[in-house]
Amino acid sequence: MxxxxxxxxxxxxxxxxxxxxxxxxxxxxxxxxxxxxxxxxxxxxxxxxxxxxxxxxxxxxxLSPVTSDRQFICQGINYASHVRESGMDPDKIPFNTLFTKAPSSLASSQAEVVRPAHVRLLDYEVELGLVMRRAMTGPVTVEPHALHEWLAGVTIVNDISARDVQLPQVQFYKGKSYRTFGPTGPFLLLLSPAEWRRWPDLHMRLQVNGQPRQDAYCGDMIFQPHKTLTELSALHDVQAGDLIATGTPAGCAARAPGKFAMWMMRRVLSDSTKWRLFIQKGLSNPAYLQPGDVITASIRTDDGALDLGEQRNKVVAP
Known part of the structure; x- marks a missing residue:
């Protein structure tokens, strides 16, 4: 159990x-x-x-079950539903998007999320976090049935993102690494070999002020954990206790513009105009987080056998 x-x-x-x-x-x-x-x-x-x-x-x-001396590795556009809402075809995602987030962004499942004064488009992303059991310091092939050999457990991650920094500046690390931008926990859930095979059944939910925003199963992942571990081992040393956040499903505040708007942005508008209009439109989107908002996030199987607990984080001004 x-x-x-x-x-x-x-x-x-x-x-x-x-x-x-x-x-x-x-x-x-x-x-x-x-x-x-x-x-x-x-x-x-x-x-x-x-x-x-x-x-x-x-x-x-x-406290966060992942301490700030560990690496914080992330996957992007890794859920078919999120890819579709971003205006792309999940069947045409050619590669696994990997990036890092500052470990100093790690926070507890009950910590306040501080929205920096210059950030206006603050977004949420519920994600399944994988915690390493052992080091990978060279290329290995991780089989789907062998996750327990490499991973200690799973946890909830909320990949808080400043979209008006991340996207216009094309800086994932900068836009996602402010302090408190990584609520993690409450639990590190240790799984048996048989339980590891149930990771696709884990049901992710996120609400803001009680309003459902994200609701999906981890089985919607495009690049599954064994594939990501295999790829990481070939390019990057990973140590015991390191955290890998595996991407988020549909339902974030950020939305892709329509096809005509995309055509205009790519072919007609300058970069400065494009991003000015992006921010201007975002300011009228009530889904972005504001000081006083409360985010709740949970991940568990529908039968309750695997339960990672629940996060409850309030957004505050600095």
Whole structure:
């Protein structure tokens, strides 16, 4: 049965534990990072039982289960529904889009999301996060049935994005890396080999102020986890505890313009005019996040057997 690991602070001291219902069974050791937990704490987490749960979940402050010393790797345009709403054909996506996000953007599942003063088009993206179990320092071929050999577990990621920085400046890293732009958790869900085969059944949902915005299954991914791990291993060292956010489905605030508008933007308008009009139109779109908005996000199977918990993050001004 899957294990919900939580990173928390009690009286200012960080610790790790296993969640049983609404209580936590603290792990006996203090791990400084997600890498340390993955390297030396998984056996104890798997062996945890409800009788050891001595701490109320509501009595602690939740922390990100991925610590800021880890790499934060992301995939873009990786869901067929999101590709279609962006005006493209998912059958014609020729390559896996990979980029990085600053680990300093990691925040807890309950942290406030700070919208920088110069950002006006703030967007959300619920994503399934993969947490590495072991290092990949050279090319390997990861088989679909062998995810458990390379991955420790999964978590919820909200890839907050400043679209008026990311798109006009063509800077994914800059537009997605402001502090608090990576709410993660609440749980690192450890999966058995059999449970790893159920990742396509994970159901992602995101709401803003109670209004549904995103609702999709992870099985809609174009480049599946084993393919992404295989490709990453050939170009980039990945370490235990590193985070890979696997892309988002349809429903973001940002929308592709119509076909005529796309033709005009590509053939008639200058870049400066194109992006000025993009921002101007975006300012009239109520789906973009405003200070005071509350984002909730969850990922779980419909039968509840695999439950990554729920995020609740309020957007605030600096």
């Amino acid at each position: 899957a294990v919900q690991v939580v990173h928390y602070a009690l009286d200012g001291t960080p610790a790790w534990g296993v969640v049983h219902g609404r209580r936590i069974a603290p792990l006996s050791r203090s791990f400084a990072s997600t890498a340390d937990l993955v390297g030396a704490g998984l056996d104890e987490a798997w062996a945890s039982v409800p009788a050891q749960a001595t701490l109320a979940l509501d009595a602690v402050t939740l």
